Amino acid sequence: MEKYKVNKINRTLLKVTGLVFSVVLTACTTNPLAPDPLPSWSEGLSKQQIIEFVNSVTKTGGSDYVAPGRRIATFDNDGTLWSEKPKYFQLLFIIDRVKELAADHPEWANTQPFQAILENDMAALKASGMHGVLELAMATHAGMTTEEFEIIVNDWLATARHPGTGKPYNSMVYQPMLELLDYLRANEFKVFIVSGGGLEFMRPWTEAVYGIPPDQVVGSSIETRYEIRDGKPVLVRLPELHFIDDKETKPVAINRFIGQRPILAAGNSDGDFEMLKWTTSGEGKRLGIIVHHTDAGREWAYDRESSEGRLARGLDEADENGWLIVDMARDWQVIYPYELEK
């Protein structure tokens, strides 16, 4: 509760700041002294295109005007809002959980794909394929109540460290995207996550980190069942897949959870292709954004051949769809918020 209070105060301050800022911005769109809404973005076409889009859909009386309640923006998470290397962070969570739970599961020592994890045999893990990953996901994500799982995720985030940076995983979010989220909210956009990641793996921390409340997080999920335990209702997480939110099911999930077509969508992989297509095919002005990982020095550089965040079709068809490709190395002056603390 305490965390929520502080968080809420921060968000309220941010809202007020945003509102003031929004008013100032509206008054000064051509004023070079106006505060920069995207200070970590390099001056250039990417930043310019984003600001022009926001100005045009928020200009009252303009031909591109969109009413606030229709200003829906959807963001992928892995590789779009936070990093996804050397592996998707949720897979690293699974690996840590398997190691932690292994003492209670002596049979895992010689059962794949568990054995692969316990022996750090990444080739064997990869060979287990999608089926193997699902089996691991069920063994680590199901069998407890929703409230117990939330505690597990929070504990992991508080203690686990990224193998490359040594930082907590949820500090490896992109500063320029945090600024973009704030900028959109200051302009009365309602911002959602639409991710292939697990709903209940994201929700415990997205509000504190991104300012995105639980009901504005859409993702993959397993089944849950309502039960009475010790006279009190609980929701038990079951080892059954409910929904995978990826590729052509992203528009399906957007329709089911949000019920409106976004006017802005951002992703970084071909898993986001249909979400971007769905978004930018709507009537009126729209913006599709692809974050291109081009910075091997400060983050990672990958696209067509990567097993995380594979991006090929998105690159090939961005032009004909009018999508903005953000070149991380060129467009972002800062990658992670902690760089600003130096």
Next chain:
Amino acid sequence: MEKYKVNKINRTLLKVTGLVFSVVLTACTTNPLAPDPLPSWSEGLSKQQIIEFVNSVTKTGGSDYVAPGRRIATFDNDGTLWSEKPKYFQLLFIIDRVKELAADHPEWANTQPFQAILENDMAALKASGMHGVLELAMATHAGMTTEEFEIIVNDWLATARHPGTGKPYNSMVYQPMLELLDYLRANEFKVFIVSGGGLEFMRPWTEAVYGIPPDQVVGSSIETRYEIRDGKPVLVRLPELHFIDDKETKPVAINRFIGQRPILAAGNSDGDFEMLKWTTSGEGKRLGIIVHHTDAGREWAYDRESSEGRLARGLDEADENGWLIVDMARDWQVIYPYELEK
């Protein structure tokens, strides 16, 4: 778009009014001259209990204080926000649709349950059971794109009239509940619908009527599929059930769509029992509300024996759960908004 603009302006005005009102209220909780937030509610224990609940969870520094981002309220729709007699309005929509589509389906003249509708044989319709209703739902709710279905629903609402009152269906909403929704929003609650009704049957009109935007509507749904038609993406509604949002699946849907346990829930039937139980079993102050249909003169009177909105367990166990039973005849001075226009 025009509708949305006007609606948005109304909502903004309401928000501003609400904010001002909220400030006034906070300053004047004991001032008998403060504006009445629930003018259509009779003075009495029900109204008092609602106001006391809202005051206590919004009182900064109070022991029952709940931060705004955690002030989640969920409302059933049929029988809680609008009427559900002589049949659920969505079933009346289905009946109208079958009659309208019959010319293209000569085979329906001697195929149940379609024949029952075309011959106004309500006994045969009832005999077709849940299976029959599902078949009718699929024949009338699937086979078109999501955008086409939205137009169908809007057209029906614009032209269809309730057999008893002669009024448009979405004018038969409860004025006291509209006031409650506004009162909660003025106190920074985030208000959701959690209904057994169809997601896409409700979303076209809930924002204009209740001020509840599409992403805050949770309901039953069928499957949809992403397709490219004439070079543009569409979502096609398929004749396959995805989710029925009723009884013990209401907490499941709340967890999946909202991701937080509500602190207030309102329903009117045993289909809402688990939602109320889930809500009021949480820690801290909670409020569970059951609307009891007791007014045969102005609305309808029914509970234990009704096929719509059957309410038995809710009545039997309300006391031990501390739920508020709103007696429509006693507690509501006005039922429908149009009564105020007289």
